[in-house]
Amino acid sequence: MASLLFYMSATVLFAQSTVAFNCSINPIYVDIHKRAVHGTDIFQYGSFIGVGTPAQNQSLWPSLSQNITSFASLSYCTNNSTTLKECTKSTGGFFDASTSDTFRELEDFNTLDNDRNGTFDGAYGRDNMHLYTHYFETDGASETRLTDVTIEIAQKGDIAPSIVGIGRESTVLDALYAQGLITGKTYALYIGHGFDRAKGAVNGSNVFGGYDSGRFTGEVHKYPMSPDTKNPMTVRVKDIIINDAAVPNGEVSLFDQAAFPDMKSTPTPFQAEITTDQYPLALPYQITQNFIKHLDAQKDNYWGDNSLKLKSQFNGSLSIVLDDGFTVTLPSEVLSNWSNITPIQDRDENSTSPNYLSTAFLGQIYLMADYEDHSFYLAEAVQKNNMVMPVSWCPKTGAPQAYQRPQQNAWIKQGLIGAVVGGILGGIGISVCAYCFIVAYLRKREEKKIEKDLERSKAAKIEQMEIEEAPEFEGPPKTPKTATPFFWKKRRS
Ligand SMILES: *[C@@H]1O[C@H](CO)[C@@H](O)[C@H](O)[C@H]1NC(C)=O
Ligand SMILES: *[C@@H]1O[C@H](CO)[C@@H](O)[C@H](O)[C@H]1NC(C)=O
Ligand SMILES: *[C@@H]1O[C@H](CO)[C@@H](O)[C@H](O)[C@H]1NC(C)=O
Ligand SMILES: *[C@@H]1O[C@H](CO)[C@@H](O)[C@H](O)[C@H]1NC(C)=O
Ligand SMILES: *[C@@H]1O[C@H](CO)[C@@H](O)[C@H](O)[C@H]1NC(C)=O
Ligand SMILES: *[C@@H]1O[C@H](CO)[C@@H](O)[C@H](O)[C@H]1NC(C)=O
Ligand SMILES: *[C@@H]1O[C@H](CO)[C@@H](O)[C@H](O)[C@H]1NC(C)=O
Ligand SMILES: *[C@@H]1O[C@H](CO)[C@@H](O)[C@H](O)[C@H]1NC(C)=O
Ligand SMILES: *[C@@H]1O[C@H](CO)[C@@H](O)[C@H](O)[C@H]1NC(C)=O
Ligand SMILES: *[C@@H]1O[C@H](CO)[C@@H](O)[C@H](O)[C@H]1NC(C)=O
Numbered sequence: 032m033a034s035l036l037f038y039m040s041a042t043v044l045f046a047q048s049t050v051a052f053n054c055s056i057n058p059i060y061v062d063i064h065k066r067a068v069h070g071t072d073i074f075q076y077g078s079f080i081g082v083g084t085p086a087q088n089q090s091l092w093p094s095l096s097q098n099i100t101s102f103a104s105l106s107y108c109t110n111n112s113t114t115l116k117e118c119t120k121s122t123g124g125f126f127d128a129s130t131s132d133t134f135r136e137l138e139d140f141n142t143l144d145n146d147r148n149g150t151f152d153g154a155y156g157r158d159n160m161h162l163y164t165h166y167f168e169t170d171g172a173s174e175t176r177l178t179d180v181t182i183e184i185a186q187k188g189d190i191a192p193s194i195v196g197i198g199r200e201s202t203v204l205d206a207l208y209a210q211g212l213i214t215g216k217t218y219a220l221y222i223g224h225g226f227d228r229a230k231g232a233v234n235g236s237n238v239f240g241g242y243d244s245g246r247f248t249g250e251v252h253k254y255p256m257s258p259d260t261k262n263p264m265t266v267r268v269k270d271i272i273i274n275d276a277a278v279p280n281g282e283v284s285l286f287d288q289a290a291f292p293d294m295k296s297t298p299t300p301f302q303a304e305i306t307t308d309q310y311p312l313a314l315p316y317q318i319t320q321n322f323i324k325h326l327d328a329q330k331d332n333y334w335g336d337n338s339l340k341l342k343s344q345f346n347g348s349l350s351i352v353l354d355d356g357f358t359v360t361l362p363s364e365v366l367s368n369w370s371n372i373t374p375i376q377d378r379d380e381n382s383t384s385p386n387y388l389s390t391a392f393l394g395q396i397y398l399m400a401d402y403e404d405h406s407f408y409l410a411e412a413v414q415k416n417n418m419v420m421p422v423s424w425c426p427k428t429g430a431p432q433a434y435q436r437p438q439q440n441a442w443i444k445q446g447l448i449g450a451v452v453g454g455i456l457g458g459i460g461i462s463v464c465a466y467c468f469i470v471a472y473l474r475k476r477e478e479k480k481i482e483k484d485l486e487r488s489k490a491a492k493i494e495q496m497e498i499e500e501a502p503e504f505e506g507p508p509k510t511p512k513t514a515t516p517f518f519w520k521k522r523r524s
Contacts (some may be wrong), residue, residue, distance in 0.1 A: 052403075054425035056214040058241025059175050059207070060164045064225055064234035066090055068193075070105065070125030076226040077123050078195050078237050079172065081161035082182065083131030086174075088161075089124035089193050093220055093237055094307055095400075096261045097196035098143035100160065100203050101153060101183040102126035110187035116335065123193025128184055134158045137181065143200045144183075146261045151188020157181055160203070162239070180206040195237070197400075199256070199263045204239065204402065213240025215426035216402035220307075221246050221412050222393040228310045228334055229394060230368055233414050238421045244434035245418035247397035247410035251430045252357040256405045260385065262304035264400065264407050267354040268388070269300040271318060273325060275347035276363075285321040294321070300354055303386040305398065311338040311376040313387040319378040330377050333370070341371040349375075351388065357409060359395050399424070399431050 065074040069087040077090030082102055089102060105127050108118035115121060128134045140155035157179050163172040181202045185192030195203060197218055207213045219242035223235030236243055257265040275281030283290050288297045294317060301315050314322070322328060323339060331340035345367045350360040367373050374391030400407040403426030410433065420434045 052215040052425045052427075053211075054214055054423060054428070056211070056240060056423060058421045058423050059162050059213060059239040060241075060243065060419070060421040061162050061237045061239070062165065062234060063093070063221075063223055063236055068124030070127070071119055071122075073120040075121070075123050077193065079163040080195060081163065081174075082126050083128070083158050084133040085131075086159075086161045087124070087126050087131070088163075089126065091123060091193050091195040092191060092307065093222070094194045094196055094198065095220075095264055096198050096304075096306060096308055097147060097194050098198040098200040098202060099155070099181055099183045100196045101151070101185050101192050101194050103192050104128070104153070104184045104186050107151075107185055107187065107192065112187040114189045115191060121191050123191050126184060128156060128158070131158055133179070135179075140181070142183070143202070144196070144198070150190045151185040151192040153183045153185040153188075153192070155181060155183050175207075175212055177203065177206050177210060177212065197237075198261075199402070201402075207239055214423050215240065217241065217400065217424040217426055218402070219243060219246075219397065219399040219424070219431070220393070221397050221416075222307060222390055224365075224394045228336075229365070229391070231364075231394070233394075236419070241421050241424045242397075242399045242431045243416075243419055243421045244432060245420035245436075246413055246416055247399075247431075247433050248413050249411045249433075250357075251399075251408050251410045251433070252353070252355055253406055253408050253430060254355075256400070256402075256407060257302075257304075258405075260304050262306045262308075262385075262387075263405075264305040264398065265302055266305065266388065266409075267300045268303050268351055268386075269354045270350075270352035271314070271322075272350045272352065273322075273347055274350065274360075275345070277346055281347065283325060285318050285325070291321045291324065293324075301386055303388045305393065306387050306389050307393060308389070309336060309376075309387060310334070310390045311336050311374045312389055312391060313376045313378060313384065315386055316378050316380050316382065319375065322373075322375055326373075328373060328375070331372060333372055337377045339373050339375050339377055341367050341373060344371060351392065353409075359392060359409075359411075361391060361395060365391060365394065401426050403427055 061078045061080060063076065063078050065076045066079060067088070068075050068090045075090040077092050079088070080091045081088040091100065103122035103125050105125050107113060107122055107125065108115070135157045137155040137157060142155070160177040160180055162175040162177065164175070165172050197204065204216045204218060208216050217240055219238040221235045221243070223233045224231030225234045236246065254266055256263040271285040273283050273285065286298045288294050298315065298317055326345055327342045328339040329342060331338060346363045347366065348360050348362050349366050350358050352358045361374065365374060395412060396409050397412045398407060398409055408430055418434065418436065424431060
């Protein structure tokens with residue numbers, strides 16, 4: 032055994048030292064918004080990814096902790112152990128493995144997700160995945176087919192199990208790289224807030240093997256991935272400041288002993304995992320107490336996530352200062368919307384669970400991860416993005432570069448008006464790399480007059496993101512047909 036391990040690690044070392052990344056492979060852009068999914072007629076928010084042959088399209092929530100991509104089985108909601116609320120409308124789609132020609136069961140698979148505690152249980156298999164990208168709003172989605180990748184089929188649980196796993200050992204990133212579809216294991220995420228809990232409108236995106244250079248602005252901050260946390264992206268928080276715009280000098284630090292004299296000692300900077308696995312932030316007990324005291328918050332569980340609720344309306348913001356000085360501000364409409372429910376979770380005094388900077392935090396920033404370099408980058412997100420510009424990001428090549436928006440006439444000078452149209456169309460997912468812009472532009476130019484394009488873009492700008500054509504629905508799953516349609520057994524780690 033020892034010699035086998037030695038042999039394996041030697042092989043890994045050898046492989047690492049000889050790997051040369053092909054830096055000219057284009058990235059794969061997959062947008063995140065509400066869309067039609069297989070097995071129900073309720074539109075759901077997530078990444079446009081299909082599974083099986085023929086493809087059953089889903090809406091997958093990205094997880095930075097989960098390693099294997101998972102789909103809800105047809106019987107997920109009829110399983111009497113499932114507690115997910117409004118299950119048939121909330122799973123992100125359903126996958127019927129029995130109608131996929133390429134599905135294979137994995138009998139003795141050891142899960143890579145041992146830390147996924149109390150979320151859902153499932154069985155494993157292999158199948159094809161389809162990652163969809165939009166270029167022009169008038170064109171259909173283009174597809175990147177990932178063949179024979181390990182997936183999990185969730186059979187019962189407490190959460191929406193349609194998840195694209197981008198954890199440290201992501202099988203999707205591994206397979207994309209192994210099949211030569213991306214330049215290396217790099218990934219970028221803007222989660223957006225076009226879903227119910229956030230009550231926002233802005234949509235998000237994934238980029239595999241690259242990042243969307245139009246999605247962030249300002250300084251890019253680098254951090255090492257942590258080797259031993261469930262979520263590899265961790266940071267240290269050195270201050271949290273509440274800023275009440277209605278009061279002069281309305282800034283109060285939740286770390287400030289003078290402002291909170293009940294504290295036994297001044298809080299020290301704390302580690303927090305960046306996660307999409309929950310919406311509200313989980314902060315240390317004392318900080319949470321100070322938040323409660325300062326804003327007169329109370330326990331609440333409207334969303335089932337123990338987010339604190341304010342007793343009265345508050346128009347201020349909350350800024351989180353990381354140890355390198357990078358400051359992320361949750362604006363007032365995120366901190367306390369009409370409902371006064373905040374994105375800060377209540378915390379038990381003796382709780383030992385990690386601190387989380389979660390989806391509410393990610394709604395403000397763009398996250399770019401280089402899994403080969405074990406590092407990641409954060410920058411302020413451009414919320415209303417009119418310019419989708421994914422670029423390839425070769426591993427270990429350093430910090431991503433934000434797209435520098437040119438003057439419009441500079442574009443015209445370069446004969447790139449088609450690309451400008453793309454930029455204006457924006458959220459439509461027009462884009463991909465500049466290279467694709469040009470290729471697409473040259474193709475389009477032959478078909479249409481530039482003026483026509485411009486006119487069209489004005490209308491499209493209002494429509495923003497297109498919605499996929501609704502596929503033919505099978506209707507929501509009804510009572511289980513027979514005991515279970517699955518011909519393969521559940522396997523626990
Ligand atoms: C690198 O990728 C590009 C684009 O996919 C391809 O044309 C080229 O042949 C690849 N180069 C090598 C050395 O594999
Ligand atoms: C987000 O996507 C939805 C489609 O699901 C679309 O209706 C909406 O306009 C988009 N929002 C923005 C801000 O682009
Ligand atoms: C419910 O889920 C459990 C665990 O995955 C599974 O063993 C059982 O067969 C499921 N029951 C039904 C009725 O689908
Ligand atoms: C759940 O289903 C199993 C098998 O179908 C049954 O034995 C059990 O009593 C059910 N439990 C509840 C709480 O309905
Ligand atoms: C994913 O794999 C990493 C590396 O082995 C592990 O640390 C992490 O806990 C795994 N994720 C889950 C949800 O178990
Ligand atoms: C799993 O969750 C249960 C209940 O939430 C908790 O008691 C247990 O400690 C957790 N286990 C791990 C390994 O996190
Ligand atoms: C806040 O609530 C209003 C009213 O429901 C909603 O229209 C808006 O989108 C919300 N904004 C955010 C950022 O949550
Ligand atoms: C918050 O802002 C809204 C609109 O700007 C205003 O109507 C309201 O009175 C303000 N509330 C407080 C508590 O300042
Ligand atoms: C937390 O632990 C301390 C010390 O063990 C104990 O005195 C206290 O009651 C506990 N608090 C809660 C809420 O359980
Ligand atoms: C899945 O989406 C793709 C791209 O939009 C589409 O071509 C395909 O027909 C869809 N599949 C189903 C079953 O709707």
